[in-house]
Amino acid sequence: MFDLDRWREIFQSINKNRLRSVMSGFTVAFAILLFTLLFGVVSGLSNSFTSAFSDDAQNSMFVRVWKTSMPYKGLQTGRTVQLKNDDYNFVTEEYESKIQYQSARIYKNFTLKYKNEASSYSVRAVNPDHQFLEKTIIDEGRYLNERDLKEKSKVIVIGRLIKKDLFGEKPALGKRLNVNGSSYLIIGVFSDEGGDNEERLAYIPVTTAQMMYGNNDYISQINLGYNPNLSLDAAIAFGNQMERDMRKRLNIHPDDQSALSVRNMAEANKGVGQFMGILYAIVILVGSGTLIAGIIGISNIMIFVIKERTKEFGIRKALGAKPSSIVGMVVQESVLITTIAGYLGLSLGTYILSLIGNSLEEDYFIKDPSVSTGIVIGATVVLVLSGLIAGYLPAKRAANIKPIVALRAD
Structure with a gap:
C-alpha cells in the first residue's frame, strides 16, 4: 500500500x-x-x-560472367564467356526448390525521346520477377508480366525521374516513347529506394531485347532470390554449389575468379x-x-x-x-x-x-x-x-x- x-x-x-x-x-x-x-x-x-542493401532484396544472388584469365580444357586465356537462355533455364530447373524469384538481365543504353525532349538512359531487359528482386515500387500502371515476354511486346516501364525529365508534370502512362528509334508503350512508372540513379532506369521485356537488338539468346546476368526459408549457411552453400555447377557448364577453371562471380547477399548478411x-x-x-x-x-x-x-x-x-x-x-x-x-x-x-x-x-x-x-x-x-x-x-x-x-x- x-x-x-x-x-x-x-x-x-x-x-x-x-x-x-x-x-x-x-x-x-x-x-x-x-x-x-x-x-x-x-x-x-x-x-x-x-x-x-535496401535497394535489393535481402535474399538476392547475382551471377555475372566476363573474360577468362586462366586456360582450361584446351581453351585459351581471354575467352569471352557468354550466358544464354539455356543457362538461365538450367538454373531454373536444377534449383527450382531453392529459388523464390528469378530474372535474366540485359544491359543497354538508349536514347529515350518524347516529342522535343530526349536524353540517354540505362535500359534493362528483365523478367517479371525482377520487380521483387530490385524492390521496385510501381507508382502508376503495372510492371512487366509473362504475357509481355511471350509476345515479345514493345512495352516499357520508366523510372519516376525519367517521367519528370521527359514529361514534366504531364501524364506518361499510355504514351508512346521513342526508344532508340523504336516506339514503345509506357505501361508503368516506378520509384525506387535506391535513389536518383535507380529512378532514371527503364525496364523492357528480355525477350523483346533479344529479338530487337541482336536477334540472339544472349543475357548479361542471372539474378536470383533464394528461398527465404533457407538459413544463411544453407543459402551460402547453395550459392557455392551453383557457382561450381556454372563453372563446369561454361568451361571455366575452378580458380578463375575473373571469368565468373556469384554475389550472394547471404554472405554479406552473415x-x-x-x-x-x-x-x-x-x-x-x-x-x-x-x-x-x-x-x-x-x-x-x-x-x-x-x-x-x-x-x-x-x-x-x-x-x-x-x-x-x-x-x-x-x-x-x-x-x-x-x-x-x-x-x-x-x-x-x-x-x-x-x-x-x-x-x-x-x-x-x-x-x-x-x-x-x-x-x-x-x-x-x-x-x-x-x-x-x-x-x-x-x-x-x-x-x-x-x-x-x-x-x-x-
Missing part, C-alpha cells in the same frame, strides 16, 4: 542530504548516459548497413550480422561494466549514509519498528534516486543522439542513431534492480543491528 508518511521521510532525507543524493544519482545517470550513447551509435551503424553481434557484445560489456561501477558507487554512498543514520535506526527499533520497515524505507529511497537519475541519463543520451544524428550520418555514415523501445524498457528494469541491489544489502545489515548497539554508534 501507498505509505504517505514513509514517502515524506524519504523526501526529507533526500532534501537534508542533497549533495549525497546528487552524487548517488550522478553515478547511475552517467552509466545510463554512456550506455545509451553506445547503443545508439551501434544502432546507427546497423541502420547504415541496412540502408546500403558478415554484417557477425560484425554487429561483436559490436553489440562489446557495447553490452562496456555498458554493463559502467553500470556495475555505478551500482557499486551508489552502494558505497548508501553504506556511508546508513552508517550516519545508525542511531536513527536504533531509535526506530527501540520504538518497535520492524527491520523490514527500515529496509523498505532505505530501498525505496535508493530505487527512487536510481530511477530518477537513470531516466535523466536516458533522456539526455536520447537528446544528444537526436542532436548529433545528422552530423554522424554525414561524417561517419552512422544513420539515425537511436535507442529502441526494447532497450529503454530493459534499461528501466536494470535501473530498478540496481536501486534494489544498491540499497538492500547495506540496509539489511543495518536493520539487523541490536537497538542498544545502534544507540552507542558514533
